[in-house]
Amino acid sequence: MGTHHIIGLSGGKDSTATLLVALARLPKTSIQPVFVDTGNEQRQTYVYLDYLESHLDIPITRLTPDFSQQIAEKRRFIAQDQRTGRDKRGAKLRWSNRRKREALAELHPSGNPFLDLCMLKGMFPSNRSRFCTEYLKKDVFVDFVDDLTHPGQQIIVWQGIRREESEKRKNARLFERVGPGFYYFRPLIHWTTADVFRFLDEKGVHPNPLYAGLGRVGCAPCVYANKKDLRALFALEDGPAILNRIREWETRVSACSKTGRAAFFHGKELAGARLGEVHPLVFWDRHRIDAIKHWAEKPTRFNAGDWDGFEPALQAASACSSEWGLCE
């Protein structure tokens, strides 16, 4: 058996450049680009993947996370929950009968992995609880690679990460042995952002059009979106549709939450309003998507310097740029 080269593709510039480097060096038959679909992608990213597939004449493997089994288990847990006692905030551990009824009515696989994961968790991911990258990207990709691993088969996962991206990556190695017959290869570690765009241009491949409007590729929206990202997102042609979708998701995830409330951007801590510091109604009202849109678009006394003034180091550390090259 030969060596199999897997490229985690996000639709972003770095993973696309990585794929192009692989195609320049290796026979096409040994390369497998893999895209993991969170269900919360930008429409343009799907279009871009189709473009890459036909322009480069290489099939892209698309993986979709499936949480049906975990949802069935969670349903059983909620239905049978008879716990006594309280959590550290003093709230009862047991699901109330009303919350049980509402959760069991809503908690079914929807066919959208992002929504299913959030309904399963009863909340949206945030900077304090970033479960999306792990469950929607990393685990799915790792399981896929594991299934390909056989004795005698050598697998190299190409990662489009660059040392200049963040502190965490400044010592990234070019080549790394992960286990028997399993390696990481990072051909872009010394590249700059300008190098990446120049390389795409030289290869005659245009970057994802999202770079023109949003400046980055990722979920629509990403829980790390800053004020500028959100303004740009809602100004897109798809902006109203995205707003409606997130509004609907907030209703559905709320129904699956033990508190009966959930907001996509609950981790933004607007005006220092962490849950517990202000009345819950104020907290949720301030964080639901319509309030977030309003907040992002209109200057208020709460937004001076907030988000836009996000420290660059913090921004780099929190941006979703999985090392697998699955989102940028």
Ligand code: SF4
């Ligand atoms: S792009 Fe953002 S929301 Fe999507 S998986 Fe990455 S961190 Fe999570």
